[in-house]
Each structure stands twice: as C-alpha cells, then as structure tokens.
Amino acid sequence: MSPAAKKKQRVARPAPAQPEKGLELLFEIGCEEIPAGMVAKAADDLKAYIEKVLTAESLGTGVTVDTFGGPRRLTVWAQNLPRKQADVVNEVTGPPKSVAYDSVGEPTRAAVSFAEKQGVALHEVFLVSTPKGEYLAAKQVKRGRTAEQILADILPRAVHDLAWPRSMTWTGLDGPRFIRPIRWIVAVLDGKPLKVTCAGIAAGETTRGHRFLGAQAIRVRTFAEYEKKLRANGVIVRPAERRAKIERELAAQTKAAGLRLHADPTLLDLVTYLNEFPTVVQGKFDPSFLTLPDEILITVMRGHQKYFALEKRGGELAPAFLAVINLAKDPKGLVRAGHERVLRARFADAQFFWAADQKCRLADYLPKLEKITYESRLGSYRDKVERIRAIARWLTEQWFNLGMMQAHVADADRAAELAKCDLATEMVREFTELQGIVGGLYARAQGEADDVADAIYDHYRPVGLDDPIPRNLIGCAVAMADKLDSIVGCFAVGLVPTGSSDPYALRRAALGVVKIILDKKLPVSLSSAVGAAAKVLLTGPPKKSVTPKQEAQILDFILDRARYVFRERAGYGYDEVSAVFRAGADDLLDAEKRLAALRSIRKSKNFEPLAVSFKRIRKILEKSNVKSDGLAAQPELFESEAERELFAAGRAAAAKVQTEKRAGHYEQALERIAGLRKSIDRFFDEVMVMAENEAVRKNRLALLAELLREFTTVADFSELGASE
C-alpha cells in the first residue's frame, strides 16, 4: 500500500434485515467409541472453538452454541446464526487534492492512476477532508461471506484442530487424525444439508442410532428432529439427561432394595459418557465374598467393572451392586446374570490373591522388594525401606524426647519396615491403586498392633490438598519419611520436576510433608529434616551425596509448596506469605503463627506506612551496598534529635520485641514495631541519610541496617504490598 493510500475501515450499511430468528446449525461428528473420560472435555473444547471462530468471522453476535458429547458422537447445535457477514466498506485515500487536480480543477494523471489502481471509474472518486487537508479517496466494498461459506471453512478446521491426549490414524500416515475413526458427519444449516467435507468424509443429513437399539440411517433436518428421532432410536443426546436418568434409576433401585448407594461421582461421570442409553440393573453376589475387606470389594466393582457398590443402613457393604448398561431393558435378566458371573470370577480372583498372600507374613516380602526398582540410581524398594526407617526413627526420636509419648519409636520403625511390603503381593500387583491399603489390611489380619497397621494403611496420604493426613503420629512419621526420601533422593540424581513433568510426584510429596506438619502441628525443622534425609542417602545404599546447593534447592521446593498451602487453604495474601517467609519458615508452625499475627495487626493504622518505610530502608541499603549484619550505630556520631530519638526508640523496642518473639507473642511484637512509626517518619522527615560527611552517613546507614535486622525477624514488612 502506498503511504498515501491509508485505509479507513467502517461498516457502510447494516447487514440485511435478519429474520426474527437466525439460522440453525446442526453438526455431528459420528465416531467409533470415544474414551469415556475424554468426551466431556472434547465437547467443551468444541464449543469454545466454534464460538471463537464465529466471533473472529464477525458471525458470533447473538449466536448461542451448545455442544453435547456421547460415546459415538459430538454434536454442535448453534442457533440464531446471521445469514451472512456484513459488507465492509473501506475508504482508501490517495494523493492530496493539490496533486490530484490541476489549477483549473481537472484530474491529473495522479488522479487517473489512483482510480485505475482502485478499480473504480474516475467519476466515483471523491474528496475527503483530513486534518492534513483534502485528499482524493475511493470506496472499496468487501462483500460479506455467507454463513454457509464460512461454516464450510471452519467446520473441517474444528474437527482437525480438536486436541486429544493421544490421537490416531485409521487409514494411513497421510490420513486424518482423531481420537477414534470418524465414520459419518452430519451438517445441516437451516434445514438444508451443508456441503462440507471433514476428515475425508462428505457431510450429509443422515445420522445413526444406537448400535443395537436403533436404525443405522436416520435423516435429520433440525436439532429438534435430531434429538427426537435419536431418542426414538435409543440415543439420549444430552449428557445431562443421561446422567439424570442414571441418578434416578440408581436412587429407585437403591430404595427398592432398602439399601444405600456408595456414592461415587467420578464413576457417575464415567458411565454418563460410556452409554448412549443408560439403564441401571441390580445384581447380587454371594455374601461369602463379604469376608474380603470393603476396600478390595469396592475397588473390584468400580475399577474393573464400573459398578456402584451398595451399603446397608449401618454402612457395611451389601452383597449387591448396580450396573449401568447400554440397553433399554434386560427382560430375561441375561445381562444381569452375565455381570454377576463376571463379578463372581473377579471376586474369586481377589479371594485367591488374598489367600495366596496370607501364606506368608508381610515381613517375608521384604527380600522380594530387592527386585522392585524404585529408581535405577536410587536402588530397590528394599533400599528405600531402610532409608524410610532411618528417617522415621530420626523424626520419632525427636518427638519422643519432646514429650510426645505417642511417638513410639519402635512402632514407627515396624510400620516403616512393613510399609512397602505389599508392593510384592499378588493383590497389589493386580490392584495397584490399593498400595498401602492392602499392606495395612494384611498387617491387621496378621496381628500387628493397630497403630502399626493404620500407619501402613495411611502412609501414602495425603495425596492432595483435601486428602486427610495419616490418622496417627507414627503414620505421619512414616509418611513424612517416605516423602522426604523421595524428594531428597530424586533431587540428588537430578530428577527435579519441571513444568508439567513430575514423574515421581515430588510436588505431591512436598505438599504432603507440609500438610502433615501443619495439620498434626509437628515441631519439625525442615532444614534439619532434609539434612537428615540427605545423610541417610549418603550412609546407606545408594550412598549418594546431596550438595549444599541441592539441599537449598530442596528446601525452596518444599517451601514453595508451603506458600501454596498457606495461600490456597488459609487464604493468606501472596505478599503476607512472602513477608513472613523472608523472615524464615524453617519451622512451619512458627511461620503459621507469625502469619496469623501479621494478618491480625495489618489493619492497624500504623501498619501500612511502616511497611512503606521499611521498603524505603531496604532500598536505601541496597543502593548504598550496605550489608545489615553486624553494623551498629554509634550514638556520638548522631547530629540531630530525630536520629537520637529513633535510635533510643529502636533499642528500647528491640529488647522487648526479642522477648515477645521468644515467647511467641508475635502480635505484641508486631504492634511494638508498628509503634516505631512516629520515630521513623520523623527521621525521614528531618534527616538526610546520604550526608556529605562519610562518618555521619555511614552511621545513619548503620542505624537503618540495625532497624531492618532487628525488626524483620517476625515478618519482613518491606515485602508487603498495598493492602487490598
């Protein structure tokens, strides 16, 4: 574009008058069975994608887009689409009037060539006035494209761009990719088939019903017709409706049996997207299987078979289950009988594993742990067990010495020794999600002390922010020891989590350590604990050393989780946590107390100005390169009353703050510090820190350094932002 030809864009005239309601789009991607866990997200992504591109094409105003997902289809229903984009008129300016017309007002060659270039007749050009004067201009109309044209463009892209965890090809390397093969496409715009090809398939107006309950060719022209006809052919299009049907039938069957449902929202989600026409049937199993622990029965039912467990009023499991099938009914009870038979075989397997595992005691599995690698450089689980024992012993001995009598050192050692044994059992090899739980159950069955069994059962906890910590203190010790060893070991061999990659779940481990300390109110010095774990790693197999730099890195990593816990769970501000952590957070309970104190006095009137002053102090010291430690002001070098006042007030407060801090009276200490505000303000009002005289200047800096050192040990106010 020539510099003279500046474009000005405006909508020249409104789009042609719309009918009351715009166009309706029905678009369906017909697919072989999509993994149930991925359907909901795909439908959401598809909705967001369509909305985004419609808006980008200026076709989105007033449009509503809904998407529905099921095992064999993703459906888009857009309503009120405009018939076409509005025309866009561009005004292109050309040469100035003085150049375009000669002295007698005749167009010059410049005007003629501008008109030619814009493809308009000479009489169509006109003059526009701009701040710089009058210019020749021409109009360029860009005709809006029809919705039909635009959709034919964007629908194939929507199919192509939809992101899946793992896509596939079903024709060959150059063929389309999707989560599973696409077998048909429906695209109907305002009752008429839309000409479009997606993933190599020409769209039509023919959908397919339920595999076994419906016709395989159903013509549809509108969404209403689509939904109605599919319903008649065994497909409930809307997931919300399928879920409601399942919930209704679960409730009815449960009530009829006089039982309670073992609620399972995740499973409910899954079966909603596993079935096109979900129906609940009830099955029974032999009550003799109830001798197996509930945990195992429920895992078999939900994990493998996707059945809901039922409970009696007292909470114990009932010998019955509810299965969601993809059929309207089961008149002969054949399906129920089939599911019962499969469950019987599964339970028989579990019973077999239970019996086989009981042939030896948990401790007998210890040698087998030598064959199970934790991490190639960190050795086997047998090695890990010894490390967990050593760390757990270190923790419990400390706690016991502090008078925490439940920190039974020998019990914790026993629990640590047995904690990983279940990894070698048949049961955990079959049901890996039951690790820990199986060990706890076996320990109890084999007569270990209740505390020991519970500690083994719980030692993988907590697995998230909301998951409970181990029930008893020795469980907490074993859980912390296991997690600390994982973190320290992995960091030592360079397995540091980055971005989304955290294969050894170290973030979860660190979160667990933090949560256990806070929830159980444990006196733990994080640096000592990390040091202890590092020492264990060096003295026993794999004899790996942890550098001081790595130890610092590990502490930062754990403290980072602690910041997260304080922010997410207790609602502390980012700056509050930073202020307190800057004053040290090695003892998380102490940090928590200081946080509470900080929050409670933050509202007082002296506080915000004080924070500003401390920020100023830090800046001055940083600028003049003064390290605060060791510096002390000398009173004889003071020149003004303001200096002397601040010095005296500071010294007087410092001693008391120390005492209060030691006693854990953080709120009083902070209030006392806030009381310095007047003296600090006066100092900054009257005293020029950077005095000409070097000795005076240095002495003033020393005074400030002293203040910063003495009064940021509870929380470093210079980290605090303006209160929200």
Added chain:
Amino acid sequence: MKVKVKLEKRIGITFQDLILKLSQFWVRQGCVLQQPYDVEVGAGTMHPETFLRVLGAAPYRVAYAQPSRRPADGRYGENPNRLYKHLQFQVILKPSPADVQDVYLKSLAAIGIDLKEHDIRFEEDNWESPTLGAWGIGWQVLLDGLEITQFTYFQQSGGIDLDPISVELTYGLERICAFLQGVESVYDLRWSEDKSYGDIRLAEEQQLSVYSFDRSDAAAIRAEFELHERQAKELLEGFAGVEGQERGRYPVLAAYDHCLKCSHLFNLMDARGVISTTERAALMARVRGLACRTAAAYLEQIGGPNLQGQRREVRA
C-alpha cells in the same frame, strides 16, 4: 446332526465349533485361513502373519487360532480363569475397512451371541507390546462386563509407522466359550462333544507351570537367550552385505524366529523370578531391538513392487 443340535442346546457351542465358526466367518470375509505359528509366542500378534504382514502397503486379510504362552500366568491348573497357555483367535484386516466394527459384531452373532439381548460395549484400551516395538489404539470389547476381544488399530509394528493401518482382532476363545457354555471354570468347557478342556489341557497346564515356576534351569535359559540373540544379530547384520538376487532368499524370517525364541525365554526367566525390574527393562529392550531390526530388514526385503514407495523412516 440331530445329536449335535441337542448338545448345543444343552451345553452351548463346543470349543472346537467356536474355532470352526469363527474360521468360517472370517474366510467368508476374504481372510486367508492360516495355522498357528510353530514357535512359542506370547500372543497371536507375534505370529509373522501379523507382525510382518502389517508392514508395507500390500493388502492382506488373515485369520488363525494361536496358542499363546504366558509362563507367569500359569497357576498349576488350579485357577479357573488363568492359564499358562490360552488360545487366541486372531484376525488381521489390512487396510482397515470402514465398517470393521459392524463386521466384527456380525462375527459375534455368527457364534451365537444375540446382540440385542446383551450389553456389548467398546471400552478404551490401547494395546502395546514393548518387546515388539508395536502399539495400537482401540478398545477391549465387553460382553455383559466380560472382556472378550481386544480390538486394535495398529499404529506401529517393529518401531515402524504403519501405512496403511491394519485392524487386529484378538478373541479370547476360552472366555467366550465359557460364557456361551455358562461354565465357571475353563477346565469344565466342552472342547468336543465328549472331551472337556481339562481332559485335553489340564496336564499340560500343571506340568508347564511346575516347569516354569519351579524346575526350569534359569542359567541354561539365560544361555539360550544369549545364543538366540547372537544368531538373530548375526543374521540381521549379514543382511546388509547381501546384494541383488540373493536378497530375496536371505533368511530374515529365521532371524525373526530367533527373536521370538528370545521373547519366550525372557518370559520363562521372568516367571522363574530371576530378573530384577531394572534388568527386566534392559532385556525387553534387547528383544525389542531385534524385533525392530527384523521389521526394517523385512521391509527392505519386500521392497519394490510391494512397497510402492510407502517405506518410512525406521524408528529404532
């Protein structure tokens, strides 16, 4: 014939009739009816009719029953559902037809499953064989909650991206038959009109379990593994130096047999409990290396007309 009809009513389809009916069905679909491979394999996929035939561009359809040995799954004949050796019925359709799910469902109807009266579903289950460098995307097919078939769109075999894509169907014959006959233990299955599965196979299960868990000579098996690996390697290395006419006759297939032997010997060592997790991964990588190199050599060997310019980078 009358006797047979009566029997079917009483006990359902026999095990051998199940194999016959599936064979007939897939022959009608244009499959070559092959025979089980005569080297021990852990799955029907390892039969060269699958592992090698899915490579290259030439269309192929094949079906066969394949006894599959999984030494670690042996239970001395004492567990009603787990076997040292089970029988798979394997179908390969290359390229994958668009109506493949429907055709598969028809095969279920052909063996007597009423599709309208049972809950049949395709649940996500991607298949992977780390020792073959092979993987695919698909489902396990569930019949009233029972896994009866692994249904896979092969994406890679021997580390090579496939083009075109084949579908692999693997029917678990014992399970399907137990369902059809309504028996709880695999050993109670009627194999023929007068012989049970137990009559025919129990002794084998017992003895092979005893062998692989208790009596196999781990050191000897390890030595055998090394021997077979060496021969496979030598054969594969030799292929590079062969030119012209001799290429077509070069025993790449023999190298594959040695690779299969290694895989089975690895399984025997595993069952004996003599390999640690770390070593396990290393041994599997060695077998995978042989499988991938065999696949690459095979592709080179069938080059020319069969290849139609479809050869792709080999991912070792």
